[in-house]
Each structure stands twice: as C-alpha cells, then as structure tokens.
Amino acid sequence: xxxxxxxxxxxxxxxxxxxxxxxxxxxxxxxxxxxxxxxxxxxxxxxxxxxxxxxxxxxxxxxxxxxxxxxxxxxxxxxxxxxxxxxxxxxxxxxxxxxxxxxxxxxxxxxxxxxxxxxxxxxxxxxxxxxxxxxxxxxxxxxxxxxxxxxxxxxxxxxxxxxxxxxxxxxxxxxxxxxxxxxxxxxxxxxxxxxxxxxxxxxxxxxxx
Numbered sequence: 001x002x003x004x005x006x007x008x009x010x011x012x013x014x015x016x017x018x019x020x021x022x023x024x025x026x027x028x029x030x031x032x033x034x035x036x037x038x039x040x041x042x043x044x045x046x047x048x049x050x051x052x053x054x055x056x057x058x059x060x061x062x063x064x065x066x067x068x069x070x071x072x073x074x075x076x077x078x079x080x081x082x083x084x085x086x087x088x089x090x091x092x093x094x095x096x097x098x099x100x101x102x103x104x105x106x107x108x109x110x111x112x113x114x115x116x117x118x119x120x121x122x123x124x125x126x127x128x129x130x131x132x133x134x135x136x137x138x139x140x141x142x143x144x145x146x147x148x149x150x151x152x153x154x155x156x157x158x159x160x161x162x163x164x165x166x167x168x169x170x171x172x173x174x175x176x177x178x179x180x181x182x183x184x185x186x187x188x189x190x191x192x193x194x195x196x197x198x199x200x201x202x203x204x205x206x207x208x209x
Contacts, residue, residue: 001092006034009091016152029084029163037088047090047100051107054082058111061169062118072118073173079111080166105140108162112136115169116186122173123182132186135193136165139200146204156203160196165189 001009004020010030011018019030040050057079064072086104090096113133120129139160143151172185 001038003031003034006088006091010034010087017157033084033088034092037085037092040085040089041093045089047086047093047095048103050082050086050089051100051104054079054086055107055111057082058107058114061114061173062121065118065121065173069122069173069177073170073177076115076118076166076170076173080163080170083108083111083162083166109137109140112162112165112169115165116189118169118173119176119182119186122176123180124186125183128183128186128190132190132193135190135197136160139193139197142197142200142204146200146208149208151204151207156199158196158199160193160199164192164196168192 007018007020007030019027022030057075061072061075061079064075086100090100116129116133119132120126139158168185168189172188175185176182
C-alpha cells in the first residue's frame with residue numbers, strides 16, 4: 001500500500017480528514033505511523049497485539065511513578081506511539097474491524113485513566129484529577145453520541161484530542177520531576193478539555209440542527 005492509498009483509507013476512517021492536507025506535525029505523525037505500521041504488518045504483527053501492548057504500557061505508568069517520574073513519562077510517550085500504530089497496521093494489512101475499533105477506544109480511555117492516576121500518585125489533588133478525567137470522557141462521549149445521531153466521525157479536530165492528553169501526560173510528568181507543582185498538569189489537561197468540549201459542542205450543534 002502506497003502512502004497516497006493509505007492516506008485515502010485513513011481519511012475514510014476519520015470522517016474525511018485528509019492527512020496529506022494537514023499541518024506538518026499531523027502529516028508527519030500520520031506518515032510515521034504509516035511507515036512503522038507497514039513494517040509491523042510485514043512482520044505479521046496484528047492490530048490487536050499493538051493495541052494490547054499500548055494498553056499494558058499505559059497501565060505501567062502509575063506503577064513507575066514511585067520509581068521514577070522520568071520513567072513514567074517515557075512510558076507515556078511509548079504508549080502514545082503505539083496508539084497511532086494499531087490503526088496503521090489495521091489499514092495497511094486490510095484488517096480494519098468494528099471489534100478492533102471498539103477495543104481501541106476502550107483501551108484509550110483506560111490508558112488515559114492510568115495517566116491521570118499517575119498524576120494523583122505524584123501528589124495532584126484527587127478532585128482535580130477526577131475533574132480532568134471526567135471532562136475528557138465527556139469530550140469523547142459527546143462525539144460518540146453525535147456520530148450516532150448522524151455527524152461525520154470527527155466533526156472537528158479540537159485542542160483537547162488524545163494527542164494533546166498524551167503530550168500533557170508525558171511532559172507533565174517530566175515537569176513534576178523538575179518542580180513540585182503537582183496540580184499544574186491536571187489543570188492544563190482539564191482546561192484544554194473544556195476548550196475542546198466547547199469547540200466540539202459548536203460543531204455538533206451545526207452538524208445536527
């Protein structure tokens with residue numbers, strides 16, 4: 001499968017969003033996933049295997065906090081890399097399934113809960129961590145219900161998407177290794193989720209009215 005063929009297939013699974021016309025960062029991220037996913041597919045690694053490995057890495061993040069915040073941050077970044085690869089392997093190998101789609105979504109939410117638990121173990125207030133997690137869950141729930149009601153799959157790429165959460169989780173743990181401000185990462189997480197939810201709500205209203 002060529003890059004152009006992959007981009008078309010990827011676009012079809014993401015509400016028509018063409019990665020070839022995206023920003024350099026997004027385009028580079030998707031193209032890297034394509035290259036790595038192609039290699040994994042050639043070595044007969046299944047999409048489910050990649051998803052499961054990413055989930056297990058996420059679950060290791062809170063366990064790593066007592067040992068090293070930098071190790072926990074490295075695991076977040078590794079899990080984020082795996083997150084983009086399962087879909088790439090599925091597209092390249094022609095193994096896109098509805099079961100895999102659901103499993104991937106559930107794994108994402110469980111993984112994010114593990115990242116937030118790491119903030120709590122690092123000293124962040126429990127109520128703040130719970131708020132951050134609740135708003136990000138609501139972000140995904142609103143999109144899922146809107147899609148069920150007829151909106152295209154993405155609707156809009158908000159400032160609160162999963163890559164943003166991964167970035168805050170990874171860099172947030174690095175920050176906590178340097179300065180004692182445990183409330184800061186979950187506050188940034190929650191703020192961007194509220195902003196993303198507002199963006200998404202406007203799009204949903206326009207798409208479904």
